[in-house]
Amino acid sequence: MFQDYTFTAAERFMQYVQFDTQSDPLSNTHPTTEKQKDLSRLLVEELKAIGIEDAHMDQWGYVYATIPANTEKQVPVICFCSHVDTAPDASGKGVKPLLHKSYQGEDIVLPDDKSIVLSKNDFAYLNKLIGHDIITASGTTLLGSDDKAGVAEIMDAANFLINHPEIKHGTIKILFTPDEEVGKGTAKVDIPKLGAQFGYTLDGGEAGDLEDETFSADGVQVIIKGVITHPGYAKDKMVNALKIASDVLASLPRAELSPETTEGKQGFIHPIRLDGIAEQCTIDFIIRDFVTAGLKTKEDFLLSVVEMVMENYPTASFEFKVTEQYRNMKEVLDQHPQVVEYAREAIQRSGFTVRMESIRGGTDGSRLSFMGLPCPNLFTGMQAIHSKKEFISVQDMNKAVETIVHLAQIWEERS
Structure with a gap:
């Protein structure tokens, strides 16, 4: 069903990373930096342009939107969530995304600091990306794929679903949060307003990864x-x-x-x-x-x-x-096995062998799970996050989009 579809995730991503959305761990405001709202405002505009009429940003910088159901079945409402902020670990200002087409295994030297080199010796995952188009920053900043990749993939999946009404699905909610990198991503989220029963964060790494456990x-x-x-x-x-x-x-x-x-x-x-x-x-x-x-x-x-x-x-x-x-979201997810099982099937439909991972960290999904929204984490393709060597494959991003669409279908099929 994707044969004639022109994916937009990479194009959107390369635009989004040029917004400086770094959060601030020392700030007590919500969001911790006002500049995060600059990207959120753009996302609202793009969601409305896609045809999602209720898209809006609240005073705290959270973006909410709804893709209406197009089936007569009673399907649980699911949510896809990503965060707009980038980590304080490296500069996110003045990001210059670079597209390296048809990677053939060579070292990738970043032009603005030639001492920064991406090599297969350092990143074994590059061996899986032969022939892929790879996006990096230029050497002076992080790239911002954590988690603007997830944002772009959700946006592209929304675009696909709106323009392919033959794909049956229940009501789908979209949530973009600020401040995840400083542990405040769910501080002001309105769960009743969101109105979802189950969720998925798009904040994982290697294609095929599914994470149901955190610290x-x-x-x-x-x-x-x-x-x-x-x-x-x-x-x-x-x-x-x-x-x-x-x-x-x-x-x-x-x-x-x-x-x-x-x-x-x-x-x-x-x-x-x-x-x-x-x-x-x-x-x-x-x-x-x-x-x-x-x-x-x-x-x-x-x-x-x-x-x-x-x-x-x-x-x-x-x-x-x-x-x-x-808290470890597995404590909640084990009570709702279908949430993980449907994600596993969606990843398999996208052509991958599922790799279950335990996150040595946390995601918004950790807190959301304990707030009543069981929420495992799906891959985005991002690698070497929080560093100037950050990179992501365009093809991996497109597969994440496919996985979101398959997941929406599976929830409708099983209802």
């Missing part, structure tokens, strides 16, 4: 309060909070329990920010484990490390604050 996640903030005096008269009086924080970090295990020493189903304790002055400073940690109960074990261990260090500074004090971030 469970907490944040820990350790606030260390020293004793401050004039440094010229500080002997036997001053207790420097920054030095205490350094001792805490130096006391963490080096061979285990860190992102750089773990893989697979192993969790970790990860310091992500140190901020403050000699009088008081704060260390922010993220705690990750696939088993939710494992979070408490790691938090207790971290607390014991802090307490051990503080014994050397009896006049100083500290606070230890734990904040829940998200």
Whole structure:
């Protein structure tokens, strides 16, 4: 059914990545950066141009839209979701997308920084992309495929469904969120307004991947309060909070329990920010484990490390604050096996052997699942995300579009 269809995902994507939509982890506004709304406004315009009349952006920067059902069957309402923001890890300003046609296995040298090279030796997935058209940035920024690839693929699938009414489907909701990269992607989403029963995020990697499991996640903030005096008269009086924080970090295990020493189903304790002055400073940690109960074990261990260090500074004090971030979505998805099973079938119809993956991270789907919208994660094709070496295959993007359409069909067929 796609033989005569001209896919638009790559064209849309190369336009979308030129919008700077980087989110800000230090901001307390919603969205954390107003510039995210610039892309969201464009998406609303494009959705309306496709023929989706109710498309709109709310005050928080969320885009909602509905593809009406074209079947008489009673089909559960499903939602496809992606996020518009890009990660703070590398600049997203002034992205120059480059299309490398018919890749033949050669090294790809990015022109604006020739020291940045994409090689099959570093990225084995490139071996699967011989003959594909590959999109990269130019070497000075990330590309933004996380998750503008997902956005473009949903937009293209919407365009296909609206223009092919012979493809029967139930009501389909579209949701584009801000701030996913800073853990606030669902902070202001209106689930009753969305009106969906099941969902799918388009925020995965390799073509054929299906992810039904994430880390469970907490944040820990350790606030260390020293004793401050004039440094010229500080002997036997001053207790420097920054030095205490350094001792805490130096006391963490080096061979285990860190992102750089773990893989697979192993969790970790990860310091992500140190901020403050000699009088008081704060260390922010993220705690990750696939088993939710494992979070408490790691938090207790971290607390014991802090307490051990503080014994050397009896006049100083500290606070230890734990904040829940998200939970392993598999706990919810296992109660609704058809959501994953239909996705598996859709990926197979697109020509792939399904590869089940556990995400060493989280997606909007993690939080949405626990908000009443069971929501596994589908592939987009994106690779080397959050880096200047980010790349994506046009053909993989088109296959993601096909998977969305097949999924809409399967829900109608099974109803």
